[in-house]
Amino acid sequence: MGIIFNVQHALVTGVFTVILYLASKVIYNVYFHPLSRFPGPLEHRVSRLAYVYRSVRGTLPFDMLKMHKKYGDIVRIAPDELAFSHPDAWQDIMGHQKGQAEFSKATWFYRPVEDQPSHVVNESREQHGRLRRQMAHGFSEKAMREQEPMIRTYVDMLLDRLHEFCESRKPVTLSDWYNYTTFDIIGDLAFGEPFGCLQGSNLDGWIKGIFDAGRLGIILQALSFYPLVKRTLLSMVPASMKEAHEKHKKLTEEKMMRRMEKEEGRPDLIEGLLRKRGELNLSIDELIANAEILIIGGSETTASLLSGATYLLLTNPTAYEKLKEEVRTVFQSSEEINLISVNKLPYMLACLDEAMRMYPPIANGLPRMCPEGGAKVLGEFVPANTYVSVHQWALYRREEYFKDPNSYHPERFLGDSSFADDCREVLQPFHIGPRNCLGRNLAYSEMRLILALIIFNFDIEIADEARNWINQRNYLMWEKGPLKVHLTKA
């Protein structure tokens, strides 16, 4: 009897202690936390769970717009995180900081599993600078000129495969074909060999492994705030998953070994790191981590934008007709279209930029951490260790910065007076500052080359089932459904 009473007593005390702890945390977060003066929905100010819920549901970009509309340019989206939606936030958070420490990348987001090898995107400031300097060789103009014939081989293969569909008159899932092309190109640029996606008309198993790991990454990021749960779940990973991981790792090592055996001076994106491998003290796992991040960052982003731009053009016939006219007037044959000559297509560039605004490949805010001593963002003092972010999709849909933000108007990037009040510098799909996108020029060249050749070679009509294609969820990347179109030879 006495024992039962003691157990009951301990249980009641335990439950009471937990409730007391949670209640005091809620009161602290709402009234006494250094960020308590910033507005935001109550459920976001009291706990991280509301943010996690929206991320895991894939609705965060759209929810962020509603929050900024209601609460203004600064919203407290978690007890320790502020979201900023204003053109000046780019410079304040990501720009080169004079005489002040940089905002570092948030570990919970960029390194959800701490013991994984690091790479250029999540490295600490010093090692990042060294890696970036070396990798920059592969992104120079000279390197891009040398890479062009290789890139062109894959684009020609894409055109050949699409011509086959014209003959068969079947609808084509163009979004898949964009992915196959960008994956094969980046496979060659990062590992020295394509994935064979264009050849096999499907995504290689190795790539599928990377996508699966990406989805798991969102869950692991969320669990970073609940370390005990994360540790427990990680210790329970089933044997089949561990085996799949080991198999993927072995395949990747073999790929890297084959690349390392290739001739010296290959003009690709990994050569710079291989040349200074000793000086940079790079293990094979770190080399692989860098090649993998190039694959993820350099293919899905570009393919998404190409799909988004194609969809927006096909659902905006005036813009589509204008672009067709531009491409088919400037060029008389496919052979004339190359990485340099696409510069003669200003309307196409505006079409791509407007697609970046309406369908940015990186739609959510990638969190940074405020340095020691705190810093000012949009004139407000933000305490040290606060996470801060800029959510692109929400920013680009605000009427304060773009007229008629929910409609596709490439003219806004061509000096059309109806859009004179637009704030075009808001658009920063590649970010700014010392950690902005290294592949920006390559991405633009690749997208312009592919789109120009597609528009030149085919008349395209969207299939009925793809009319609402753009209504998607977002899990760091867009969850793209099949963009089905009908192609006829132009």
Ligand code: HEM
């Ligand atoms: C439309 C296409 C692309 C978009 C929108 C895009 C966007 C971005 C953004 C926003 C970042 C910064 C990430 C952060 O702050 O954590 C980034 C970094 C990076 N991107 Fe891209 N990217 C694109 C294509 C590419 C391509 C084609 C490559 C290379 C093949 C590439 C390579 C990189 C690299 C290496 C970094 C890391 C730079 C550093 O940390 O110093 N990107 N990209």
